[in-house]
Amino acid sequence: MSYTTENIRNIALAGHAGAGKTTLFEALLHAGGVIQNQGSVERGTTQSDTDEQEKARGHSIDTAIASVPFGSSHIHLIDTAGYADFRGPTLSAFAAVETAAIVVNAGNGIEYGTRRIMERASERRLARVLVVNKIDTDGLQLGALVDALREEFGTQCLPVNLPADGGKRVLDCFFHSEGATDFSSLGEAHQRILDQVVEINETVMGHYLDSGEEELNPQELHNAFEQCLREGHLVPICFVSARTGVGVKEFLELADRLLPNPAEGNPPPFLNGDDEEITVNADPAQHVIADVFKIVNDPFVGKLGIFRVWQGTIRRDSQLYIDDNKKPFKVGHLFRLRGKTHEEIEQAVPGDIAAVAKVEEIHFDAVLHDSRDEDRIHLAPVRFPQPMFGLALEPRHKGQEQKLSQAIGRLAEEDPCFRVEHHKELNETVVRGLSDLHLKIMLERMRDRYSVEVNTHPPRIAYRETIAGHAEGHHRHKKQTGGAGQFGEVFLRVEPLDRGAGFEFVDAVKGGVIPGQFLPAIEKGVRQALEAGAIAGYPIQDVRVTVYDGKYHPVDSKEVAFISAGKKAFLDAVGKARPIVLEPIVDVEVAIPEANVGDVTGGLAGKRARIMGTDALRGGEIVIKAQAPLAELTDYPTELKAMTGGRGRYSLDLSHYEPVPPPVQKQLAEAWKPHVDDD
Template sequence: MSYNTENIRNIALAGHAGSGKTTLFEALLHAGGVIQIQGSVERGTTQSDTDSQEKARGHSIDSSIAGIDRAHCHINLIDTAGYADFRGATLASFAAVETVAIVVNAINGIEYGTRRMMERAKERGLARVLVVNKIDFEGARLGMLVDALREEFGSECLPVNLPAQGGKLVLDCFFHRNGTTDFSSLAEAHQRILDQVVEINESVMGTYLDTGEASLTPEQLHDAFEQCLREGHLVPICFVSARNGAGVNELLELADKLLPNPTEGNPPPFLNAENQPIDVSADPAKHVVADVFKIVNDPFVGKLGVFRVWQGTIRRDTQLFIDDGRKPFKVGHLFRLNAKTHVEIDQAIPGDIAAVAKIEEIHFDAVLHDSHDEDRIHLAPLRFPQPMFGLALEPKHKGQEQKLSQALLRLSEEDPCFRMEHHKELNETVIRGLSDLHLKVMLERMKERYGVEVVTHPPRIAYRETIAGHAEGHHRHKKQTGGAGQFGEVFLRVEPLNRGSGFEFVDAVKGGVIPGQFLPAIEKGVRQAMESGAVAGFPLQDLRVTVYDGKYHPVDSKEVAFVSAGKKAFLDAVSKAHPIVLEPIVDVEVAIPESNVGDVTGGLAGKRARILGTDTQRGGELVIKAQAPLAELTDYPTELKAMTGGRGRYSLDLSHYEPVPLPVQRQLSEAWKPKVEED
């Protein structure tokens, strides 16, 4: 099919685990003529869940992309994972679409993942659609669910179609008003949504009030509807049954007629090198701007960089640059991802989602462009949850250290919430992810794909250090070895900054007592000391260092002398500035059966947690919100499983750092002293 940018629709399916996103993805592909037989999650035959881990576990782990060609539009559809453990790939897909369709389980109603995806899509300025799935299942009370959605997310949530005949049929109520549904008349629903749509556009509202609905053209209704979506004034509610197909064609028709195309969505938040907003338009004739939102290490075609084209046209044999690099690469092969297969294409226009292969330098969130003169353009970063769970690991078999490093690098390229760290002082490699399940899946992938097995153990908690007061420090470095000596003297002061401020280095030297070329050496020494810690061996943060005086020797002063003087003057000042150890505090959300609330809240209280509140869900489930020190949650997966019989689940997000209790600081400091003395 030949199409232009105005014919493209980019939609991500998101939502809570178990809402039926993958089954709906299959149903949409089947209705769109992409596949002849609809696959099954239970049988492991779906187009999107192709990874062996996905098939074994029966749920999505990564996102999957497929295109649907209709008579009047081309739909790029992205199926995403519902489990919070794999949220990284889900959120990454938001950088490629204009619309997020949040799938809601008609039986379970509003769940944790429903809220999170609605928040994140709104935060990104994306159009949102609530897709109520499983409408034909026994126990689905759809009228009550619509009321709950409107109460939770606002009165802008309105049905654009309604179920009938027990979920066997779906009737449009935006363009039509006649008919009876399971819980509301089409006329009532039609009037509510029409009133919501026309009130945002003065011209359309005037026409409607003066001459009535009949005088409004489909084009006027489309423009007003699209404006409502773009401004968050309307969140359509659509009903489907991915199992029996009810509402699936209606959802495709909604995408075709009413959802925003790439020229209608909110402008993407591109920034220049100074982080100032810049205009990027969906003009195929302008120079290329594309954003890489997904990396796939494919065993057959090599490393794939999957990108969304925002401006310009990418053709085979085009030369592109990565970020602000000056070394171009040639687009030898250009692919469209179609779930399980990669289809080679000649060009990608604004709005297209495509991929290039075998470009080792390409990375997640890279901006591709074709201009030698282009400044550093980047897309405003998505807000990903911090990977707080850690495992220290080493290869099970000797001689596989290099192989392990390469495997971890490949896995971290694919998942923005999976990270690898190496702590030199401990000679310890640590991987971090969003949960124990997240890390377990990554280790299983590493064994399966790269043949690397590992031994794991708990890592050190990511404590930090800072200071609570002001102090001054001084050190004179003087060394004579027979020839030219070493000399450097530094006076500096330290002061605390607000939590999360990082580090500031200030040059307040006057009169040339320290020549300017030695200031970077002093800063280098300070940073070395900050990495090593001053109380318990953890990196220092949230402080300002001001160098205000010193001395130098015209012959003996060298960079190495001022590195040493800066380091020791800094440690001298920190030792007098009431150094403290900070611990990571995480936001905890625990979803449990109501019958377990006493055990779970009591267990959290015993871990120095602060209970912030509870929220009752449909089906007798309770969500407990708390803040707790990460150090206290090392064994929490096992404990929660034991308390709830495996029915509890939880998620963590980094909130902030705060001082550890004094006994804990003493314990950490005492454990560090023998190592310092040994060194």
């Protein structure tokens, strides 16, 4: 099928776990004629859940991509994971699409994940569609669900079709207004959505008021509808049963006729090397700009970089650059994806989602371009949740240290919320993720893919150090060993910065008392101390260091002398500036049965948590929002499971750092055995 950018629709299927996204993905591929038989999650035969862990658990862990030709459109679909534990790849997918289709389980209604995904899609300025699935479930009150959706997400949420005959069919209420439904007048629904669409576009409004809706042509309606979606003035509600196929073709028709193409959606902000926003046009004749939003290390194909083309046309055998690398790579093979299947294509136009293989330098969030002189361009970063759960790893079998390092490195390439840290002072490798389940899955993948097994233990909490006051420090480094000596003297002052500001180094030296060539050495010494800590062995942050005086020797002064003098002068100052230890405070959201609220809130209070509020969900579930020190939550997964009989779910996200209580700081300081160089 030959198509242009105007024919492309990019849609991410997202929502709470169990809403039926993967089944809907299958149904859309089947309805579009891409597959002959619709696969099943229960049988492990779907196009998207191809990983053995996904098949075993019966839910998606990663994103999957496929394309569906329908009508005049070429529709790229991305199936995403519903569990918050695997939110990284889901949010990455949002950087590649114009539309998020948030799938809602008709029986469960608005769930915990529904709200979070709607917020993230809105934050990314995506067009949003609410897809109510499983409408053939017995005993549903779909009218009440529509009211709840409108109350939760705004009156701009309006049905564009309505179920009839107990979910055995759906009736369109945008282009047609005749027929009977289970819970509403089709004509009334038609009029409400038409009024919502025409009021945002003056031209369409004028035609509508002058001549009525019969004078509105389809292109005018598309333009107004697309503008409503782009500006958040309309969130269509569609009804489907992915299992039986009811409403699936109607959803594809909605995508074909009314959803924004890549030239119409809200473009994401691209930034140049100076972090200034630049314009990227969906023009196939311009030079190439594409963003890599997913990496897959395929054991058969090799490293696969999956990207969205934003500008220009990528052709097979063309040459592309990665970021500001001046050495290009050749696009030897260009692929379109359908789950694990790779179909070779000749070109990818703006809006396309495609992949290249066996390019080792490619990485997540890389910008691909075809201009050697292109400034460093990057897509404004996605706001990912901070991975707060950690495990320290060591290979179970000796001699596998290098293999372990390579394996976790490849896993980190694939998931932006899976991080690897190496602590030299402890000789410790730590992996961090969004939950204990997230880390468990990643370690199972490492075992299955790379044959590396590990022993684990809790890592040190990511405390930080800072100062609460101003102080001055001084150190003279002088060493004479018979030959050329070492000499450097530094005077500096320290002062606290706002929390999260990082580190500033200021050169206030006058009169050349310290030659400029030695200032980088002083800063290097200070940074060494920042990394090693001063009172409890944790990195120091939010400090300004100003070097204002010192001395040098024309023969004996060397870089190494000023590194040592800078480091020890800084430590001298920090010791006088009321140093404090900071602990990570996390936002905690716990979704539990209503009957467990007392036990859970009491348990959180015993962990120095502050309860910030509660929300009631449908089905008697309560979401508790709190802030708590991360150090108090080490065993929380086990405790929550015991309190709720396995029915509780929770998520953590870094909020801020704040000082630990004095007894905790004393304990941490006493436990630290500092190793300070004697030189």
